[in-house]
Amino acid sequence: MLHIPEKLRAQMRRQHLLQGQNNPHIRQILVQAGLRPTRQRLALGQLLFCGPHQHLSADDLHLLAIDQGFNMSLATVYNTLNQFAQAGLIRKISVSGQRSFFDTNACNHQHYYLEDEDRMIDIDGAPPALSPQPEAPQGYRITKIDILVSLKKI
Incomplete structure (x- = not known):
């Protein structure tokens, strides 16, 4: 098995994520929802909409973004998820008190x-x-x- 240094793997993950920002599908989803396709929205959209259906907390998505080499604040993730939910792209489901999950299946x-x-x-x-x-x-x-x-x- 080929050993790839963690720094290089992180760089490769970031490059993959940045390529996703040019994904016309994600850009189109955001524009049709009335959202400006900012760098953060494109990156988080890539993580949310280009994979299997999922239920994520903001903390989960924040860790996933960091793991993919895209550093952003937890506040940015919360704000973006709430904007996606308001636009109808995802569903926000409150569990107890302050705990919420975001469902990529908005039906x-x-x-x-x-x-x-x-x-x-x-x-x-x-x-x-x-x-x-x-x-x-x-x-x-x-x-x-x-x-x-x-x-x-x-």
């Missing part, structure tokens, strides 16, 4: 929260139903119903 679907592992997964199959569905107050309509089922290992 309506439900989740399990694995408390012991501090991680979120999709509920496969038919989602749990809220029955009867509550009636919205006058002047409002229901836009989505989020169901989060918290699980603890037995």
Whole structure:
């Protein structure tokens, strides 16, 4: 197995990420969502949208960005994730208090929260139903119903 020094690997990861910033797909996603394709948005968009569906906290994404050789502040990651969520590109799911996950699948679907592992997964199959569905107050309509089922290992 070829040994590549960590400094060189970090440089290669950063180069890969920078190439992703020129990804027209990511740039188009941002522009269509009404977001200016800044360097940070392009980099985080590359990490979020060019891979498998994922549920990440801002801390998770921050560590992933650093691992890929792209240094940015945690505040920048939080701000960008919230901008992506406001634009409808991702879903923000609050678990407890200040803890939130960001889901790259913005379609309506439900989740399990694995408390012991501090991680979120999709509920496969038919989602749990809220029955009867509550009636919205006058002047409002229901836009989505989020169901989060918290699980603890037995």
